[in-house]
Amino acid sequence: MNRWVAKRWLVLLSVLLVAGMVLAACGGKSQSQGGGSGTSGTSGTSDSSSSSSPSSSAPGEVYHLKMSTQLADTHPMVEGFRELAKNLEEKSNGRIKMEIFTSAMLGSDEDVIEQALQGVNVAVLTDGGRMGNYVKDIGILGAPYLADDYQDILKIIDTEIFKSWEEELAQNGIRILSFNWYDGARHFLTNKPVYKPEDLNGVRIRTPGAPVWSESVKAMGAIPVAMPWTEVYTAVQQGAIDGAEGQHTATYSSRLYEVIKYVDKTGHFQLINGIIVGEKWFSKLPEDLQKLLKEETRAVAEKNAQYIASLSDEYEKKMVEAGMEVVEPDVEAFKAAAEKAYEVLGLKELREKIYAEIGK
DSSP states (O other): OHHHHHHHHHHHHHHHHHHHHHHHHHHHHHHHTTOOOOSTTTSSEEOTTOOOOTTTOOTTOEEEEEEEOSSOTTSHHHHHHHHHHHHHHHHTTTSEEEEEEOTTTTOOHHHHHHHHHTTOSEEEEEEHHHHTTTSGGGGGGGSTTSOSSHHHHHHHHTSHHHHHHHHHHHHTTEEEEEEEEEEEEEEEEESSOOOSGGGGTTOEEEEOSSHHHHHHHHHTTOEEEEOOGGGHHHHHHHTSOSBEEEEHHHHHHTTGGGTOOEEEEEEEEEEEEEEEEEHHHHTTSOHHHHHHHHHHHHHHHHHHHHHHHHHHHHHHHHHHHTTOEEEOOOHHHHHHHHHHHHHHHTOHHHHHHHHHHHTO
């Protein structure tokens, strides 16, 4: 009797063991094909917590990327993001899907950069000034009168110096996809005409939250006030600030001509932006998608830069028609004043190294 019972138990255990192996095999197949609903990394959609690697990702895996910007939906650069999203999905056969969030819907740039560092599947349009918080020297991209035009900027981002910044940022958890998104020259926006640096004495000017921007604006005579771009309109209305500094595309799309009287064409910054993601998220992409992301963001950025350049004069004309006045200041006086920022920030030697490499 005991022998018979023992035999039945052995048969039952064998059946259970085989059934378990079959279920496990079926479950694994379902997840790898995107049919499972398990945790990230085994499901059909990858996000910030995916544990896949370039060599182990399933061929049909879909990667979602949230593209964040403070720019308004009407900004022409956002049209470039839409084209980028379309190209990425088409050229990856649907393996990369990018969704665009404008007007700081996902938070300030600093907040989104922090999310990217934690491995969240977000990208953000940023600038050298903010990146200077992680790799100090790249902040020079936001320094005054560093470049004369977009062609100068392209030369700078192709230098060995820039490549070293990219590598250092990657070590700090930030991956540059491209850094050639051009938005034009930035000018002071005030409610009194500004012809020389002295005219900015005591004037509270909004700046992005990075030392290179603040020190530059201070060197040119104004009082820098850091705040998100989306708050500028209301801040001017309420008297919290006296003005701002920005490029025509942002000034026009944010309708600042309704609350600011003058655009003082100092052209103190050539605004170059980059799209960055977190290294944690980027490193989990298959190699072909990593390559596609980098190549496509640069290609679309170059095309978009040409489009924005063609719109600059048109936007200025429209703002003048809306009541804004254009002031032609003493640019050489502003260039001379801006030298103090290079001294305070310790960037004079670095600027000379860059100029030597690009032959300027």
